[in-house]
Amino acid sequence: MAFACAPVVAPFQADSVIGDNVVPALQRGPLLSIKSQKDFVSGVMFTVTGAAFAWNAATAYTVGSAGQMGPGYFPMVLGLVLVLLGGFIMFFSLVVETPDGGSIGEMAWRPLFCILGANVVFGVLLGGLPMFGLPSMGLIVAIYALCGLALLADPNRFTLRRWLVLASILASGSYLVFIKLLSLTMPVWPFFVNP
Amino acid sequence: MDLLANLATGFAVAGTPINLLYALIGCLLGTLIGVLPGIGPVATIAMLLPATYALPYATGPVSSLIMLAGIYYGAQYGGSTTAILVNLPGESSSVVTTLDGYQMARQGRAGPALAAAGLGSLFAGCVGTLLLAAFAAPLTELAFAFGPAEYCALMVVGLIGAVVLASGSLLKAIAMIILGLLLGLVGTDINSGMTRFTMEMPELADGIGFVALAMGVFGYGEIISNLAKSEVDREVFTAKVQGLMPTRADIQQMMPAVLRGTVLGSVLGVLPGGGAVLASFASYTLEKKIKLKAGEVPLGQGNIRGVAAPESANNAGAQTSFIPLLTLGIPPNAVMALMVGAMTIHNIQPGPQVMTVNPELFWGLIVSMWIGNLMLIVLNLPMIGVWIKLLTVPYHYLFPAIVLFCAIGVYTTNNATFDIWLVALFGLAGYVFTKLGCEPAPLLLGFILGPMLEEYLKRALKLARGDWSVFITRPLSAALLALGVILLLVVLLPAIKSKRKEAFVED
Numbered sequence: 001m002a003f004a005c006a007p008v009v010a011p012f013q014a015d016s017v018i019g020d021n022v023v024p025a026l027q028r029g030p031l032l033s034i035k036s037q038k039d040f041v042s043g044v045m046f047t048v049t050g051a052a053f054a055w056n057a058a059t060a061y062t063v064g065s066a067g068q069m070g071p072g073y074f075p076m077v078l079g080l081v082l083v084l085l086g087g088f089i090m091f092f093s094l095v096v097e098t099p100d101g102g103s104i105g106e107m108a109w110r111p112l113f114c115i116l117g118a119n120v121v122f123g124v125l126l127g128g129l130p131m132f133g134l135p136s137m138g139l140i141v142a143i144y145a146l147c148g149l150a151l152l153a154d155p156n157r158f159t160l161r162r163w164l165v166l167a168s169i170l171a172s173g174s175y176l177v178f179i180k181l182l183s184l185t186m187p188v189w190p191f192f193v194n195p
Numbered sequence: 196m197d198l199l200a201n202l203a204t205g206f207a208v209a210g211t212p213i214n215l216l217y218a219l220i221g222c223l224l225g226t227l228i229g230v231l232p233g234i235g236p237v238a239t240i241a242m243l244l245p246a247t248y249a250l251p252y253a254t255g256p257v258s259s260l261i262m263l264a265g266i267y268y269g270a271q272y273g274g275s276t277t278a279i280l281v282n283l284p285g286e287s288s289s290v291v292t293t294l295d296g297y298q299m300a301r302q303g304r305a306g307p308a309l310a311a312a313g314l315g316s317l318f319a320g321c322v323g324t325l326l327l328a329a330f331a332a333p334l335t336e337l338a339f340a341f342g343p344a345e346y347c348a349l350m351v352v353g354l355i356g357a358v359v360l361a362s363g364s365l366l367k368a369i370a371m372i373i374l375g376l377l378l379g380l381v382g383t384d385i386n387s388g389m390t391r392f393t394m395e396m397p398e399l400a401d402g403i404g405f406v407a408l409a410m411g412v413f414g415y416g417e418i419i420s421n422l423a424k425s426e427v428d429r430e431v432f433t434a435k436v437q438g439l440m441p442t443r444a445d446i447q448q449m450m451p452a453v454l455r456g457t458v459l460g461s462v463l464g465v466l467p468g469g470g471a472v473l474a475s476f477a478s479y480t481l482e483k484k485i486k487l488k489a490g491e492v493p494l495g496q497g498n499i500r501g502v503a504a505p506e507s508a509n510n511a512g513a514q515t516s517f518i519p520l521l522t523l524g525i526p527p528n529a530v531m532a533l534m535v536g537a538m539t540i541h542n543i544q545p546g547p548q549v550m551t552v553n554p555e556l557f558w559g560l561i562v563s564m565w566i567g568n569l570m571l572i573v574l575n576l577p578m579i580g581v582w583i584k585l586l587t588v589p590y591h592y593l594f595p596a597i598v599l600f601c602a603i604g605v606y607t608t609n610n611a612t613f614d615i616w617l618v619a620l621f622g623l624a625g626y627v628f629t630k631l632g633c634e635p636a637p638l639l640l641g642f643i644l645g646p647m648l649e650e651y652l653k654r655a656l657k658l659a660r661g662d663w664s665v666f667i668t669r670p671l672s673a674a675l676l677a678l679g680v681i682l683l684l685v686v687l688l689p690a691i692k693s694k695r696k697e698a699f700v701e702d
Contacts, residue, residue: 039364042631046370053377056392067661071384071391074649078377085370092366104630108423112626115419115598116619122602123615143599150595153422157591166592170599184607 036093036102043090050082114153122146126187135191139179143171198328201558205328208559209566214261218563221247221262222570225269230276230582231593237636238417239270240533241409242597245604247537256541257556261563263537267530268320268567271513272575275312275506276582280305289509291479295494295501307441308502309579311449313572314441315507319457320568323514326461327521327561331550334522338547341523343655344665348675350648353525355679357640359686368637371628375638378403379645386653398613405536406608407617408642412635414601415618416625418594441499448491449503452482456504460511465518465527474512475505514564520545521557525644529636532643540608 034040054076057063062070093102125145128136147167151158178184208214224246228239243266247259271289278289279296292312299308341349358368381392382402393399441449459481460474482504483494494501519527524546526532538545543556550557575582605614628635659665667673 038630038632039367042367042370042633045627045631046374049374049377053392061389061391062387065661066656066663067659069653069656071387071389074652075377075380075391078373078380082370082373082377085366085373089364089366089370102632106423107630108419108626111419111422112623115415115422115594116622118595118598119415119602119615119619119622122599123606123612123619126606126615127612146599146602147595150598151591153594154591157589166595170596174599174603178603178607184603185610186606 034093034101035096036098037104038102039089039093039098040102041104043086043088043093045086046089047083047086050079050084050086052079054079054083110155111153114149118146118149121149128191136187137191138187138189138193139174140171140188141190143167143174197332201332201554202328202562204554205558205560205562208257208555209261209563214258214559214563215566217258217262218265218566219570219574221265222269222567222574225266225271226273226276226571226575226582227269227585228597229270229273230585231273231590231597234417234421234597235274235413236267236270237409237529237533237639238413239273240266240530241406241413242601242604244406244409244533244537245608248540248608255556256538256543257559259541260534260537260556260560261567263534264560264564265567265570267513267534268510268564268571271509272313272316272571273582275316275509276309276575276579277586279308279312279502280583281586289475291475291505292502292509294479295496295498298495298497299499299502302497304497306579307445307499310441310576311445311499311503312506313576315449315453315456315503316510317568317572318453319460319507319509319511320514320565322457323461323464323511324561324565324568326515327518327564328558330518331522331557331561334518335547335550338523341671342669343651343658344669344672345675346523346525346651347648347655348666348672348679349523350525350644350651352675352679352682353519353527354637354640354644355682357528357637359682364632365686367633371633371635371637372641375641375643376645376648378408378638379642380649385646385650396613398611402646403642404605404608404614404617405540405642407605407614408621409533409536409639410601410605411618411621411623412625412628412638414597415622416629416635418597419622419626420629421590422594445499448488449499452500452504453507455481455485456507456509457511460508461515463508464512464515474508478504478508510568517561517564521549521560522547524549524647526640529639532639535643 057072057075057079061072061075063072063076064070066073122142122145124134125137125142126139128134144167147170148163151163151166175188178186179188209218221243224243225236225239228234228242229236240263244263247262247266274289275292275296278292279300282293282297296308296312299305354372358365358372377392379402381399383390383400390400456474456478459478463474463477479494479501482498482500485500487493492498513530516527516531519525520531520534524535524544526535526545535545543549543553601618602615605618606612608614625635628638655665656663665672666676
């Protein structure tokens with residue numbers, strides 16, 4: 001997350017004069033600041049999601065009344081409750097002190113992209129993307145790609161040898177278990193091998 | 196003797212060689228995944244769920260459910276193994292096991308600690324199964340007296356229970372439930388036939404894939420957060436595991452603890468939202484309060500009671516938490532929510548009618564849970580060496596395999612790549628939830644209950660002509676809602692609030 005514990009509302013940053021004493025701004029700190037980063041972001045997340053659901057439910061579907069609920073009634077109520085809860089969470093994140101500022105900490109971008117990427121690439125290679133005219137490359141190719149990407153999540157440990165060994169073991173194992181033993185139906189070889 | 200006759204029906208179903216084999220495979224797989232540090236039972240079950248669909252030679256859905264029960268017990272036992280040997284609890288219910296278990300392992304007594312966990316669990320499992328069998332029938336009768344308003348109230352109490360027991364912020368946990376309920380509504384509305392919130396995607400007409408959601412949020416979410424942690428703080432006690440059997444003094448010490456844990460766990464397990472977590476925490480607290488005998492090490496420094504009691508309570512609670520699921524059809528915790536998902540995939544709607552319509556399935560499942568327990572002892576104690584070996588396999592070899600099995604599993608549930616995109620999306624969501632300190636378990640519970648809650652709410656209010664007071668004028672529903680309010684108030688009391696914080700402090 002890019003933003004640190006930034007003050008949200010800090011109306012008096014300049015030194016102010018109370019009676020004859022000049023109080024330095026630094027000692028007072030901002031009036032309202034994010035006391036828990038985690039809670040603030042969660043609050044935003046809940047509010048936005050709730051609002052989206054409630055808006056969609058109220059506009060696209062019949063809401064009806066409590067006695068005659070339409071498809072929009074329940075989701076709209078839930079969405080509004082979620083907005084309310086998100087608001088509360090945001091409010092408390094600005095008011096209640098948390099020990100370390102409720103810091104979210106570093107995002108593990110690399111593992112995140114590698115693991116989810118490995119998963120997506122696996123899907124693309126296995127099934128192809130008919131929408132973009134991409135043909136299926138089959139299970140075996142997909143497994144090699146998945147292993148490579150997943151191993152790259154930890155770059156210090158990635159070696160070509162490790163990749164090939166692991167992928168070969170998993171590919172042959174999967175072939176035996178899923179295709180031969182459990183006879184699951186999925187494309188095994190690339191499209192040009194068995195069309 | 197109805198009970199005996201029913202149990203006999205169960206044994207006839209669960210005792211067939213093929214079902215025994217599936218229970219065994221389930222236990223094996225469950226332990227195999229569950230023993231991996233950082234992967235709890237919910238993640239394990241989510242990952243292995245697809246494996247139970249396409250069983251060859253299966254005798255109907257019973258086999259899949261039996262295998263799933265085996266996976267559950269295997270995963271739980273695997274979690275305790277990791278807690279004792281590596282000091283890494285795979286789930287919240289084995290957090291307390293690390294306290295004394297790891298100390299015992301450091302003193303070279305990992306063997307007795309593991310045996311105490313296993314034997315205590317088995318005893319608790321036996322008691323829990325008997326309770327389940329004894330109380331299921333009368334509770335089912337009660338369930339038939341429930342109208343839609345009562346069901347609504349019951350679900351609300353269940354959801355409140357889940358929130359109260361979640362660690363961390365109460366508000367965030369409630370918000371996660373609501374989010375789950377909303378996600379559960381995606382798909383075709385059964386009353387109007389309209390598709391809701393599908394964003395014009397035909398794949399979403401049947402709703403969000405349950406496997407994709409659970410696997411993404413729990414499985415991938417956990418893998419990514421594990422990878423983000425450094426590997427340094429892991430210390431495995433491999434060389435020192437020898438002499439499995441506890442000494443006579445050990446047994447004398449742990450027997451009363453096992454009994455206490457079992458009683459406490461059985462009672463707490465039935466409570467909505469409770470189940471295993473509350474049971475293990477409460478029983479550890481109880482053991483701490485009991486006076487030490489002469490020459491006994493204090494709890495927290497490797498006392499066998501500190502392992503035996505929470506592990507028994509944990510298992511007894513796990514067993515009795517099936518009672519609300521099987522009799523009322525309402526999952527009390529995330530694991531049970533997964534079981535509901537698995538049942539609905541096999542076209543079984545959990546609830547009071549299962550016992551009358553499908554007694555083989557009902558009693559077969561109950562007995563198979565006991566068999567699963569027994570399997571664990573037979574299987575895991577002798578094989579403990581293998582599991583320890585597995586703990587020494589570096590994580591970076593294991594996780595590509597886990598990712599692969601998840602991807603294949605989620606693909607095969609519908610034979611569609613759409614589920615793979617969905618699992619990636621929920622993996623991202625799961626990681627974000629972890630980073631924001633939003634516990635995902637209530638989300639899963641809400642997701643399962645969403646359509647059910649809407650349906651019952653609709654019916655209740657239709658009968659009452661839109662009058663919301665129906666929930667407080669009907670005595671049973673009023674009592675249930677009062678219980679929910681009390682639960683909430685209790686947690687909000689300052690004294691309990693600080694205690695709750697203490698109990699959920701994570702290492």
